Amino acid sequence: MPLSGSFLQELERIVGADGLVRTPEGRLVYECDMHTFYKGAPDAVALPKRAEEILEIVNLCRRERVPIVPRGSGTGLIGGAMAPVGGVMIGTNRMDAILEIDLPNRCATVQPGLINLSLTRAVASRGYFFAPDPSSQMVSSIGGNVATNAGGPHCLKYGITTNHVLGIELVTGSGELVRLGGKAAERPGYDLLGTAVGSEGTFGIVTAVTVRLLHTAEAVKTILASFTAIEDASEAVSAIIAAGIVPAALEMLDELMIRAINEGTGAGYPKDAAAVLLIELDGPAAEVEAQGDRAARICWERGALEVRVAADVAERALLWKGRKEAAGAVGRLAPTYLLQDAVVPRSKLPAIMRELIAIGARHRVQIANVFHAGDGNLHPLILYDDRDPDELERAKAANEELLRACIEMGGTVTGEHGVGLDKAKNLPLQYAEADLNFMYRLRRAFDPDAIMNPGKLLPSHPACGEGFRPARPRVPDGAWI
């Protein structure tokens, strides 16, 4: 939908000429996020510097019924920060200041465009860190982390973004600037903050975030164990958890992934390993020491081929090296891949791994796996050659089947990446009509005109305007006279 000249003039008045991208080449940069499957350039990109500007833009768009797409660094993996129906994209990159660091209350307030890692860098020397650590943390914005409720390898122990957000300032789709939550631990009324975190820009756009800071752990211990069977590695995971150990991270790589990594950078995993388990413990030194020994013993007991314990920071980095390069390493196996983010109950890991092999065989695609084993969050990479349309179709079919298998085992379609455009169609696998209907109505309270990031998070509904209609229970006959 082309925007009118007067609309664009108004937009330029709000953000200034240097804060408005109008040219086709300029807009093209914003046509997709890291899920490059989904493309849709906005009709204009506004790059505000202040919350008040965002408020004005939202109210302008509301008046003119123009869709708004919020965007941080565009590193999402779900087709969230792209404009399927055009409209105005609001990029928060120019709002990247740290507004306050409040160590006595162990929190910081930042603008949404601040890069995740920048916050930890700003407080590290004083012994603190910001816990959510998505793999994109060197480039992803905290506003984006809040929108997608991002996770990361260390969320097994520390929780995902929502567990670390104390307050936000939000411009709602109804054009109001509201503060939800805050530094104090309690606030009477509904937990609007908890509901808004992870709403993927469909409630509004965040203009400031107050986050919790944690004290840096005294000790860290990283252990790498290799196994000849993925079942053994999965059992080791269960045994570690059953022993009451909550590692900071518990990551697994499967055989295909190990091969890809070994052929590439040479992380030096044993050649006949079918599974590699990376265990990281942190906390008080005595606890880490005792639990590390116990975890290593459990791995040996489950038939580990090899157990390596990092002795220092350099060795720790080496053990993580392969894991961190996993996504890049599969480039050696196939030109491209579909990345999934489904979750199964941890105890179902061996079963889902068997199922994945069957699904891959059925659709004649290779599936490499790297995943957060501690919480059952899978990241299967379904490899395909994008020059072969048939292979793409097979990869997509395998993808859908895989999601269905995870749901059947009691899981969820996304553990940490979010829904976006990519998985909106999959939500009915997991939710009944009544559940989706509740979510539509929830959204309406924040964004009555449905202008905020349309098409994302919720599937488009069959009954126009009304959303899904749940069946009501029957009231007994004869209740009325």
Place this chain on the structure above:
Amino acid sequence: MPVAARSIGAAFVTIAGRDRVRDDAGSLTAATVDGLRPRWVVRPASIDELSRALALAHDGGLAVIPRGAGSALELGNPPSRVDVVLDVSGLDQVIEYNSDDLTITVQAGISAGTLGALLAPHRQWLPLDPPGVAARTVGGITATNASGPLRARYGTLRDLLLGVRFVQADGVVTWGGSKVVKSVSGYDVPKLMVGALGTLGVLAELTLRLHPLPDTERAWLVLLGSAQAGQALVERLVDSPLQPSRVELFDASALRLLLAEPASAGVAVSIASVAEAVREQGERLSAMAKASGARIVPLPDEFWSKVESAMAPPPGFTVLHVASLAGRLADTVSAIEDAVRAAAPRAEVRLSGGASLGTFRVLVGGASVSEMAAVTTRVRAWVAEVEGSVVVARGSVELRRAVDPWGPVEPGPFALMRALRDEFDPGRVLNPGRYVGGL
């Protein structure tokens, strides 16, 4: 069309069975809420019955008060109407326990004590310890977002509730969240239901994240000359690598009930981990206390259950929950003491607080309604400075008429809350008037 009470009663019986619908004077009087006697007490045995009972109440324009163990009925505004007390304590089944996954799905009416006994043999627990926890239902703890000293390490149900099945005001059974420990598919509906006092739906089934029971837990009490000294100690503690699971501040009158020896203030610190780490952290805590000239005493295992009874309100006492900031611990204690001294000079105060969080539980006895209202207002005025809050967690119906038990909510968020309430319960079937701002 007018609705006949007799036919509604008969319909409840059709839904839940004769022995699960009470309308005799004794039962109704026992179920009185803030002086309002219901017309029926309905105790559904299944989610289906719960759903149909709510649909009936909805269509009949009845006001419904959901009740678990009945321990938080003095929370919130007195309801504007009461027709049905919906007793969910009959929904007490365990649906699915996956100990390998550290998750459990239970019906909302199960008591925390029953749940704890079921989990203990697996060396797992739901780490929540609000006062009187064992008798409370898990649904009630969720609806009121109640917590205790363990919040310092484990958070509240906000951090532990993974999935929730609830029944909306019109009887529609709805599910939100997931059954796995990590999910971001769709909106975080569980968080919306935590602390909503059942006003957006009656909680029916909860999927909870469990934690492993620590190998060992030991606690120490640091005795201090003032709240100021307590704050200094807590600051050193949280700025250290120590990982306490409870850090609780007590005033002199709370200490008198807990310990034979008098002190102006005390901070109890509990460490839970493997035995070596507990011992080692205990030594560091001792060093920390001694360096600041304070005395430290080891505490017996039953200390935390003593805290629970010491901080349970005797008859006639009011309970305030004060949320301030950890960095203003001592100031908040002074503000509370000053407010009582000024507004209710003859009153008795007992105080404990989540010292690393800046939250307080304040018991006040011997104050008249107007004095207590004035105390509440004064403390509220002070915490407004740090954007905190004061909630009357327990108080007489007269007090909760004299002063808003929730305190103010900013207009922006309140407009959203009202929009949600209007969307999901426009007829105000569920807990009418009890929630914030009379919602």
